Amino acid sequence: MSTINCDLLIVGGGAAGLRAATAAVEVEPGLDIAVVSKVYPMRSHTVSAEGGAAAVLREDDNLDLHCFDTIRGSDYLADQDAVELFVNTCANELIQLEHWGCPWSRDPDGRISVRAFGGMSVKRTLFAADKTGFHMLHSLFQYSLRHASIRRFDEWFVSSLLIEDGKCVGVTSLDLHTGEMHSILAKSVLLCSGGCGRVFPFTTNGNIKTGDGMAMAYRAGAPLKDMEFVQYHPTGLPGTGILITEASRGEGGYLRNNEGDRFLQNYIPGKMELGPRDILSRAIIKEMEAGRAYGEGHGGHVHLDLTHLGEKLIDEKLPFVRELVVKYVGIDPVVEPIPVRPVVHYMMGGVSTDLNGKTPIPGLFASGEVACVTINGSNRLGSNSLTECLVFGGFSGAAAAQHALEEGAGTSSAAETLAADEINRIQKNFLTKEGGTESISGLRTEMNLTMEEGCGVYRTKEGLEKTTQTLAELRERFQNVAIEDRSSVFNTELMSALELDFMLDVARCLAVSALAREESRGAQSRIDFPERDDENFLHHHLVYASEEGPRLEKQPVTITRWPPQERKY
Amino acid sequence: MSEITITVTRYDPEKDSQPYEQSYSVPYREEMVVLDAINHIKDHIDGTLSFRWSCRMGVCGSCGMTVNGVPKLTCAVFLKDYYPNEIKVAPLANFPIIRDLVIDMSDFMDKLQEVKPWMIRDEEKPVSEGEHLQSPDQLAQFRQFSMCINCMLCYAACPVYGNDSSFIGPAAIALAHRYDMDSRDQGQDQRRPIIGSHEGIWECTFVGECSEVCPKHVDPAAAIQRSKVQLTKDYMLSMIWPWGKS
Numbered sequence: 082m083s084t085i086n087c088d089l090l091i092v093g094g095g096a097a098g099l100r101a102a103t104a105a106v107e108v109e110p111g112l113d114i115a116v117v118s119k120v121y122p123m124r125s126h127t128v129s130a131e132g133g134a135a136a137v138l139r140e141d142d143n144l145d146l147h148c149f150d151t152i153r154g155s156d157y158l159a160d161q162d163a164v165e166l167f168v169n170t171c172a173n174e175l176i177q178l179e180h181w182g183c184p185w186s187r188d189p190d191g192r193i194s195v196r197a198f199g200g201m202s203v204k205r206t207l208f209a210a211d212k213t214g215f216h217m218l219h220s221l222f223q224y225s226l227r228h229a230s231i232r233r234f235d236e237w238f239v240s241s242l243l244i245e246d247g248k249c250v251g252v253t254s255l256d257l258h259t260g261e262m263h264s265i266l267a268k269s270v271l272l273c274s275g276g277c278g279r280v281f282p283f284t285t286n287g288n289i290k291t292g293d294g295m296a297m298a299y300r301a302g303a304p305l306k307d308m309e310f311v312q313y314h315p316t317g318l319p320g321t322g323i324l325i326t327e328a329s330r331g332e333g334g335y336l337r338n339n340e341g342d343r344f345l346q347n348y349i350p351g352k353m354e355l356g357p358r359d360i361l362s363r364a365i366i367k368e369m370e371a372g373r374a375y376g377e378g379h380g381g382h383v384h385l386d387l388t389h390l391g392e393k394l395i396d397e398k399l400p401f402v403r404e405l406v407v408k409y410v411g412i413d414p415v416v417e418p419i420p421v422r423p424v425v426h427y428m429m430g431g432v433s434t435d436l437n438g439k440t441p442i443p444g445l446f447a448s449g450e451v452a453c454v455t456i457n458g459s460n461r462l463g464s465n466s467l468t469e470c471l472v473f474g475g476f477s478g479a480a481a482a483q484h485a486l487e488e489g490a491g492t493s494s495a496a497e498t499l500a501a502d503e504i505n506r507i508q509k510n511f512l513t514k515e516g517g518t519e520s521i522s523g524l525r526t527e528m529n530l531t532m533e534e535g536c537g538v539y540r541t542k543e544g545l546e547k548t549t550q551t552l553a554e555l556r557e558r559f560q561n562v563a564i565e566d567r568s569s570v571f572n573t574e575l576m577s578a579l580e581l582d583f584m585l586d587v588a589r590c591l592a593v594s595a596l597a598r599e600e601s602r603g604a605q606s607r608i609d610f611p612e613r614d615d616e617n618f619l620h621h622h623l624v625y626a627s628e629e630g631p632r633l634e635k636q637p638v639t640i641t642r643w644p645p646q647e648r649k650y
Numbered sequence: 651m652s653e654i655t656i657t658v659t660r661y662d663p664e665k666d667s668q669p670y671e672q673s674y675s676v677p678y679r680e681e682m683v684v685l686d687a688i689n690h691i692k693d694h695i696d697g698t699l700s701f702r703w704s705c706r707m708g709v710c711g712s713c714g715m716t717v718n719g720v721p722k723l724t725c726a727v728f729l730k731d732y733y734p735n736e737i738k739v740a741p742l743a744n745f746p747i748i749r750d751l752v753i754d755m756s757d758f759m760d761k762l763q764e765v766k767p768w769m770i771r772d773e774e775k776p777v778s779e780g781e782h783l784q785s786p787d788q789l790a791q792f793r794q795f796s797m798c799i800n801c802m803l804c805y806a807a808c809p810v811y812g813n814d815s816s817f818i819g820p821a822a823i824a825l826a827h828r829y830d831m832d833s834r835d836q837g838q839d840q841r842r843p844i845i846g847s848h849e850g851i852w853e854c855t856f857v858g859e860c861s862e863v864c865p866k867h868v869d870p871a872a873a874i875q876r877s878k879v880q881l882t883k884d885y886m887l888s889m890i891w892p893w894g895k896s
Contacts, residue, residue: 120702121759123800124710179781182769182832184789184796191783215709216796223767223825235759258748287704320681323707405707408726522693565697568662571749574697 082262082504084497087115087232088485090252090267091478092239092294094122096214096470097449098273099221100174101478102231108482110230115265117234117254119289119576122222126275126287127470130214131326131401132198133206134467136171139195142203144168149643151465154200154357155458156603156613157645158307158621158638163454165641166436167465167472174471175207183220184209186398196398197331198464200357200650206464211326211401217467234265238576239293241503242270242301242445245495249301249444253503257576260569262507264500268488269444269481272298273474276428276450279580280588281536282529283379284425285317285324294451296583298432299590303440304623306433306453306636308587309595310604312461313362313538317424319382323409325402325421327463329387330354332398336365337384337418338373344383351650359460359604360650362423366538375420384418391415423538427466429457429604430594433623433636438477444484448477455621458638459603510560511578517563521577524562525584528555532588536595541608545596552589553630559585590624593631597622615645652678654729655736656687658699661747669747671738672696678733684724685713688739688751701751708865711799714806715751716740721806721863742806744815758802761818765826765844770837788833795828795873797866804860804870810853817853818845820860820870827873830880842881851877 089105091098094116105114118125137147147168152159175193179185185193186208198206209216225231236257243251243264251266277292278284299305315336316325330336336354338344348364349356368374369381376382387395387402392415395403399414406414432447434440434454440447449470456469535548559582566574600614601607621636653675661669674695676687685703692699703713706725713724718738729737745753775782804820811817826845829835845851854874861871 120704120712121755121800124702124704124712126705126710128710128799129705129707173777176781177777180769180775180777182829182834184793184832185781187784187786187789189786191785191788193781210793212709212797215799219796219798224769226763227766227768287706287710289704321706401709408708520693521697566700568664568698568749570663571700571752573700574692 082264082500085115085263085265087265087267088113089115089269089271089481090265091116091271091273092252093125093273093275093449093451094118094233095125095127095273095275095449096217096221096467097474099225100471100474101271101273101448101481102225103221103228104475104478105482106228106230108479109486112230112482112485114231115234115267116231117237117239117252117265119236119238119257121235122233123219124289125218126290127214127218129285129287129324130467131211131324132328132331133196133208133213133464134175134217135198135201135206135462135464136175136468137168137205138172138193138207139203139205142205146202147171147205150201151456151462152643153648154460154462156460156648157619158458158602159456160454160639161641161643162639163436163456167456167469170472170475171468174468174475178217178220178471181220181224184216186210196328197355198462199327199330199355199361200352200462201464206331208328211328211399214467238579239297240507240579242297243493243496243499244301244442245493245499247443249442250493250496253500257571260572262500262504264496266493266496268485269446271438271477271481272432272445272447272451273449274451276431277584277587278425278428280528280584280591281425281532282526283322283533285314285322286425291580291584292587293580293583294447295431296586298440298445298447299586299624299626301442301445302626303442303445304433304625304634305430305590306621306623307430307455307459307594308591308624309598309622310429310459311425311536311591312358312427312429312604313423314426315358315361315365315423316385316421317426318405318409319376319380319420319422321409322424323405324424324426325385325405325419326399329385329399329402332394333390335386337386338368339375340373344368344373349650356650357460357462362538363606365423382420382422385421386418387414388416388418427461429453429455429459429461430591434477436476437480438473439480444488446477446481448473459605511564511575512567514564517561519558519561519563521562521574521581524555524559525581528552528585528588532592536592539606539608540595542596545592549589549592549596552585552592556585556589590631593633594622594624597633619645654678654687654733656691657736657738658688658691658751659740660699660750662749678729680730682729684717684722684727684729684737684739687729687737688724699751700749709799711801714742714801714803716743716806721803723801723803723865726865742802744806744808744812745802755802757815758805758819758821761822762800762825764818765822766837766841767825767829769829769832769835770840771834772836782834784833791833792828792831794868795824795831798824798868799866801865803863803865807859807863809857809859810855814853816849818850820874823851823877824868824870824873827877842884845877846881851881
């Protein structure tokens with residue numbers, strides 16, 4: 082095992098991580114910055130985001146309106162100081178990215194175009210056709226290549242945080258290419274490792290979204306915040322769960338049930354297809370329950386109708402949608418409606434941070450989907466997340482860099498012992514263990530099923546209790562997991578086991594938080610508590626690790642200028 | 651239950667002196683892609699099979715492999731196009747194998763960096779002054795070359811790269827071209843010596859296989875040929891008019 086030293090260590094190379102790296106360079110060009118990612122940065126899940134990134138750019142828009150839309154969208158659980166800071170910073174970040182090369186779609190006069198998006202009062206969503214995340218990520222990544230002070234550790238799997246005297250001093254990381262474990266010591270560690278959609282069976286998320294950073298922070302003693310809030314995107318392809326962007330509705334698409342009706346007129350007539358995601362997903366589920374949908378099980382769906390938009394508009398604004406539907410459904414959306422259904426997409430919750438991405442653990446920061454500042458509260462508006470990665474990636478990168486500058490070049494005596502402990506843990510529990518009886522995929526499937534049953538769009542006390550119980554049992558059974566692959570070089574089975582280990586922790590935090598929240602708000606719908614209850618639940622849940630399992634605390638919501646009111650559209 | 655035979659290349663550098671093939675019988679369903687079959691092997695039959703994948707929707711570029719001799723994104727190719735025949739899945743050609751279906755892509759990453767794939771401006775505009783204006787037509791000049799997902803199928807298909815890995819290669823040259831054609835960029839002079847070098851565009855013999863296999867229709871072959879025309883024009887102009895910039 083070797084020890085590597087750096088000033089600032091960033092875990093994850095997606096939009097937040099890369100933006101943080103560039104922000105750190107701006108603070109101090111001489112800083113030694115390490116970006117450690119279990120995949121090459123171009124594979125980060127940012128790449129699959131499609132619809133767009135929001136900012137107040139146009140004359141018909143204003144900052145307070147973007148704040149209000151976001152806060153109302155969050156069902157009044159967003160921290161309003163964070164929202165104001167976010168909204169004030171969006172435009173600068175997206176213009177800066179344009180300067181760095183991002184190929185935003187344009188109006189005839191050469192200005193960056195904006196489109197309509199769910200829950201937004203005016204058109205303020207910038208886009209790069211319908212591959213916005215792809216273009217943002219590649220632009221950021223290519224821009225990052227010009228800075229020699231950003232050292233990359235590609236395909237290095239971070240397995241734990243090193244905590245000494247209550248401070249975060251680095252990480253342990255497995256070099257997948259050789260199987261060697263290393264400790265990477267840093268003055269600041271910034272988690273930008275994304276969300277955990279893969280705890281569910283049906284998700285837009287790629288294979289890598291396994292909640293690694295959330296679990297590591299939790300195990301190190303940092304609280305996870307608002308974990309109960311899971312965003313179901315209304316329009317995923319049945320079977321695969323592949324994302325069909327909200328932009329298809331932003332550009333004028335309709336949702337129809339099996340009677341051909343635009344059924345949203347019975348749920349959210351004020352916004353119709355441009356309502357917020359939680360309301361739309363619930364509406365589709367209700368239509369399915371009423372027998373007004375097609376298919377069944379994971380194949381059950383309604384129709385997303387783009388046929389009235391015309392081939393020219395679709396090819397110009399939604400070409401990737403057309404490509405995906407032709408390929409994976411075998412129909413052409415220019416002439417036929419697309420089958421769509423709600424699919425797990427985004428975690429509003431995550432590692433609790435302040436406005437600069439600082440966690441309560443000195444030296445540990447977080448930003449992007451892994452973090453919860455929160456601007457999204459109980460429901461996120463589409464196109465706020467891509468901008469959020471830039472805004473808080475920028476703030477957290479600068480703050481982590483500043484912390485690294487102020488932190489003396491301390492020696493870490495315990496780090497070697499801690500790292501050795503981690504190597505032993507992996508050797509003992511996985512690589513040299515004999516007689517494991519549980520399969521990784523079997524346990525993972527059981528976790529997926531219980532999460533879908535208990536933590537779906539509609540939840541009940543009984544369902545949540547059953548799920549928390551099942552997760553505790555799966556945690557026990559995981560001790561018996563069987564690893565066939567004992568080799569050192571590119572052992573992806575070991576990585577899957579470590580990821581499942583993380584997911585079991587994160588899933589439990591999610592279920593426990595959902596059980597404790599006896600109200601319906603935003604993305605959480607309790608059949609047994611169908612109303613929002615500001616008197617008892619206008620607060621965040623913080624989950625801490627303890628000997629007895631997840632321990633909950635409350636954190637008040639920061640309210641500045643928008644007193645909670647009824648969420649009306 | 652219908653089944654299909656998947657034969658994959660195996661190689662563990664700690665145990666094997668060279669790669670070998672191993673066959674598995676996998677349940678067949680019409681909607682399955684090759685990646686689904688490989689995941690089935692790993693999840694239910696043989697956990698030791700290593701491969702890269704993530705998005706399963708053709709945008710992350712991880713899952714490129716050789717399928718029956720042709721470089722493909724395994725998330726985008728359906729079993730039904732081969733069923734009931736056996737499907738052979740091998741690592742991408744022209745790259746060293748790390749393990750099983752995982753290739754060493756460090757040369758590719760170096761090549762990407764080499765061509766200076768970033769916005770180069772003589773003077774930076776302050777963010778407070780807003781965006782650089784760019785018309786839809788100007789965007790159209792380079793948009794297709796910006797669509798590369800870095801999947802390396804083009805390098806696997808290129809016989810020149812296969813013969814001589816010093817060739818900068820299709821994707822890297824297409825990326826250089828993307829920036830050269832972007833109306834906001836002023837870095838053509840800096841990229842010219844790189845792509846016009848001994849290992850650059852002049853190595854290309856216009857076989858065109860790169861564009862054939864590209865899953866995103868980037869058409870790197872076109873980027874290379876256009877660069878050849880552009881550099882030739884620049885050279886001619888510099889002969890006739892050595893004082894000025896073209």
